[in-house]
Amino acid sequence: MRRPRMPWRRLAPALTVAVTTAAAGLAAASPASAAFILVNCPAQNLQTAINNAAAGDTLLVRGTCVGNFTIGKSLSLVGSSGATLNGNNAGRTLTVNGPTTVRVSLTALTLTGGTADNGGGLFNNGATLTLSNSTVRNNTAAEAGGGIANFLGVTTVNSTTVHDNTSKYGGGIAIGPGEATGATVFRSTVRNNTATQLGGGILGFGHARVVGSTITANTAQGGPLSGGGIYNFSNMTLFGNSITANNPNDCSSTTPLPGCTTV
Template sequence: MPIPRRRTPRSGWRRSAPALTVAFTTAAAALASAAPASAATTIVNCPFQNLQSAINNAAAGDTLLVRGTCTGNFTIGKSLTLAGSSGATLNGNNAGRTLLVNGPTTVRVTLTGLTLTGGAGVDIGGGLFNNGATVTLRSSTVRNNTSTEEGGGIGSLGTTPLPGCTTV
């Protein structure tokens, strides 16, 4: 039996509104469940605190708020955010790559408001070497890094978006 047509478009909208509400509610619930419930923010005051220890102790999805200049060669192998406060710097001290991020492709690292400097890569990526992950640099600066082959500042075998960044 055919469904009778309504005279106004508004009545058709009302008829489909519950389905749209369910779709939006379901999508919102999926987004909420995708975010880690236990994500934490940890402040790391360099040079007095050890950034690599904070990286190692952080859970996937956490944020490390970096203050000051952290000197060393840092490695990240899980999804993290490193957010710099005013003037925060990661300095490789010309003793190796400043930051290495190891994949797989499911690893997502975001660097915001940081300067990466003083990196000396042996082959690729003196300041940052993205080895298969997704590393997003936002409003960051990569400068004064070297490499013996390619990518003195940034070397990437993954995805590396650079919104609002400066490379020198």
């Protein structure tokens, strides 16, 4: 059976979103000048707080922030008391723009209600991004990465749950192509995501590592070799994972992919 080819060229416009950053915005603030800023949603506007913050600041987020948010400088967002970013099904929940000298850290947040062509919940467009102790759920992408899409950047998903997201490719997480592109999924859970074509849980088209994670109960609807758990096109390393109970199979790959449980 001939394996389907991922139409990345057709997605090129989405992969090359213009990144405009001023030099001052790229320079990380020194520890002495970095500020901690409390944002209480919905009374306060999170995007306004992001815009007003200096590079290197930390935003302490509380409550449910409704909107479609964009970060284009080095910032940390730390949630408390169930802090949630909700795209309200009106656009992508969070976009992070690069280049890789932009370092963004997201901790203890729920990203939900996002819808976009790529990366319904979270789209990393060239930055260095770390998502920790968070939940990405109930987001939708028409093309790639229902929950998370990493294009042109470097993303680490750490101790995070990605569940009940939907897209055409990579229902939970999509990792785009490129030498500078990479993602690590570490001690995380990817479950109950759906791809209408390939990679119900994760689709890998760039450098990727999945370590100590659980990939389970994901579904791909593209046929018997569509990779319910993982579909891998390129360089992927799997180590110490539990990859089980995905439909139609746990892993499919166009390149060797040792370390995957298959049905």
